[in-house]
Amino acid sequence: MAVIGTGLIGTSVALAASRQGVTVFLSDRDPSAARTAAGLGAGLARTPRERVDLAVLAVPPSKVGSVLVDAQRRRLAHSYTDVASVKAGPERVALARAPAPSRYIGGHPLAGRELSGPLAARAELFEGRPWVLTPSPLTSGVAWRHARELAELCGAVPLVMRSRDHDETVALTSHVPHLMASLTAARLRQIPGGAGRLAGQGLRDVTRIAAGDSGLWTDILQSNAAAMTGVVRELQADLARVATALAVLADPDADGRPAGLRTMTDLLDRGIAGLAAIPGAAAGTAGGADRVRVAVADRPGELPRLLDALAGLGIDAVLGVDADAGSGPLVRFAVPEGDGDSAAAKLRADGWDAEPAGNAGD
């Protein structure tokens, strides 16, 4: 295996793979970072002599495309994946410019720390965490299998999504929250000297992720700008409503105080409702839901075709992956309780090898 980019994520992947007995070749545009990773036991800081099975591109989102093109020209590996937190842009470059787009599958392990660089790496970083894979219509079964094996090697839970669905989800779950943490933290510069001691755990939690590397995060946010734009516009509208309400409430004699109070309570209640989207349960299960299992043929385009079919049926398009069914991946997804039989029947009517797989609570 080869890892290009020995920062926090690349080195953590390399550490996890090395620990499982995989030979890992490390490289970085900064050779001393690769040597540091090698010194930590993450692998060998040199170019492999033969083509490796899998190359992991652990570089910022905007660099994945060009690094992929370069690595494929060098025939570095049989399969290629990346670990960037944005997936549509790299997929677009792979389909348009990579010499062998079928050998690439997008990847995104949902794990990280505020620290960066090889010295912050941990082999356990991915344990139990979701690892999203985003096959393109051209992705081969081999590339898909290599990437899934990597995720499992790292102890992660492989999931399958369409690249655009992934980007829209992480805009809401990661990129916009980072922005909000930074906006909140930036205002703290106005606090007079010692008054910072009034900060409590709540403030620390809200602003913690704002400590992330600003160069890397500029790259992430710009790479997902398309998916973020709509959410940020909605936040602008919410904030404008709040500003108007606060201006009314700041004046004890103003008309419209009841409406101002309703605006505030409504926002707070919508926040509480939004928290329900964050599962308390372990990744890969959904309480109170039926499961459906689909055996997918080992042909390029089959997984994206299934994701499109599910989206067309209005079904949750995040798939868990069970053990390989011999001929190809066996994927499962959740539907609202009681809908398992009808969802499986609809998919069978469309030619899929689908069957109900019990209830998540079983």
Next chain:
Amino acid sequence: MAVIGTGLIGTSVALAASRQGVTVFLSDRDPSAARTAAGLGAGLARTPRERVDLAVLAVPPSKVGSVLVDAQRRRLAHSYTDVASVKAGPERVALARAPAPSRYIGGHPLAGRELSGPLAARAELFEGRPWVLTPSPLTSGVAWRHARELAELCGAVPLVMRSRDHDETVALTSHVPHLMASLTAARLRQIPGGAGRLAGQGLRDVTRIAAGDSGLWTDILQSNAAAMTGVVRELQADLARVATALAVLADPDADGRPAGLRTMTDLLDRGIAGLAAIPGAAAGTAGGADRVRVAVADRPGELPRLLDALAGLGIDAVLGVDADAGSGPLVRFAVPEGDGDSAAAKLRADGWDAEPAGNAGD
């Protein structure tokens, strides 16, 4: 001692005081809440037969004024304080309408949980946490001493601030962050079913405080609307800049991409700079700073007068409180390293009993 309002904070105060041997009388507009608190060992759920030393008004910010007026009419206590997270409004009501404004001093222990009600109470809730006291120009030495003794009884670190400075600070450290957490959480309602499993610790941290009771938080936010308005306007301006930059960055062919990237990096860097306002050190100390100590006469108005004098000198207006100097409180504050001698000299020139008290790092 009497505690009016046996929610999370009131019951926690009562538990801490009872544990130190203080007799505590509990009341609540919901008698079953007071009985629950009594059942937990927080005190006696009945009206005291004689005037108590201190009444703690543990009610939402907008209710402090009317509850204070009512309790003073009933001659419930010698001194009165509250625990609300907004201080200017209650002080205004006390000065304008309370029968005995000299007997009141505002208080705000910086502690809390997302849970509410007496069953969430903990005697240890305030240990090591700042407890801000905001004396008005009329506050008597007795009221000041009773409130400080309560803070110390609860294991908290008493600090003194002007009510308006307090409100401006908590707007930045608590109320605006709560708003931002709610705004971020509210957007999560758009996440499709199973995609919530992509949520990581970062999102959980950013949105955790949004779980707070929306009724209580509406009261808090409206009570501090005046101090929040300016900060929210600045956030609107920041967010507008970000939205413009993202719109440019979403278009790969747009002019102005370098400017868009600079806008994003600048915001992220300002966020990192803002985090420096949150001290890593323990409350009550400020690393790399000189200390000055002032013995304050035990007369109403002396503490607020000192706070005004310090603000006039451009000095951090948050005061730590040392042991009582017999004739009145002995307060200390931090100034930039090397400025201790000159600050003490300026205060002495203005008639204060001030002296340098070494360096915080000593």
